[in-house]
Amino acid sequence: MDYMKKALDCAKKAEKLGEVPIGAVIVKDKKIIATGYNIREKSQNAIDHAEIIAINRACKKLKSWRLDNCEIYVTLKPCPMCAGAILNARIKNCYYGVENQNDKDALIEKIMNDSKLFNHKTKLIYLPNEQCKTILTQFFKQKR
């Protein structure tokens, strides 16, 4: 299954609500166990990013804060909050479809792979996806 396509479908749901179109899916044993999309404006809640919502749901589903052997697919490279949450949940791999041009110091890599704060590391894997990029570009064009 094309999990990044599924994450993009989530991003489209955010877009319909007028939210920054970002989506995420969590996969375990080749099955999608949780999805999420950004609803920060609708909920007026700073923590309601796609990844946090998906992690919240996955923990509830597995009845565990440890999302062992899980992978997350997210349309845009995670922010520090979401990178930290992915790490806290012990997610194994994080695939993302669009680079964050502002992450000039590779801070997200540092959080996930190079910090003395954690024993666990999450592998960060860039899977360039034009559609994930286009949906974001168009959203910000319309906003201007």
Next chain:
Amino acid sequence: MDYMKKALDCAKKAEKLGEVPIGAVIVKDKKIIATGYNIREKSQNAIDHAEIIAINRACKKLKSWRLDNCEIYVTLKPCPMCAGAILNARIKNCYYGVENQNDKDALIEKIMNDSKLFNHKTKLIYLPNEQCKTILTQFFKQKR
């Protein structure tokens, strides 16, 4: 009011549940608008750190994801997830009572003050507090 003392009171509630004793309070206009304490084991949810719970409640209370002119007091230096959440919520100042000895690369400072990812910066202020430290030390001693 001694807000760090109030955060410590929250940490004590976590301790009673057998959770790592960490507490947080959010202050606006010299009033506490939200509190939280770590309940990760009880809820089995990776995102249920003290700061996230307090930010969640503060956003609901103010009906806004922007916690403008708010300050957070937390007993232990935030993890990357919580540091990112504090930044995402546009919190002005973050006071913490105990240093994280594993933050050797000052990653938390980088997230809050030195990242190209954000225009907003949160001031990170260390307010050394022996009681915040003791409650943690004792907790981990008993665990061993």
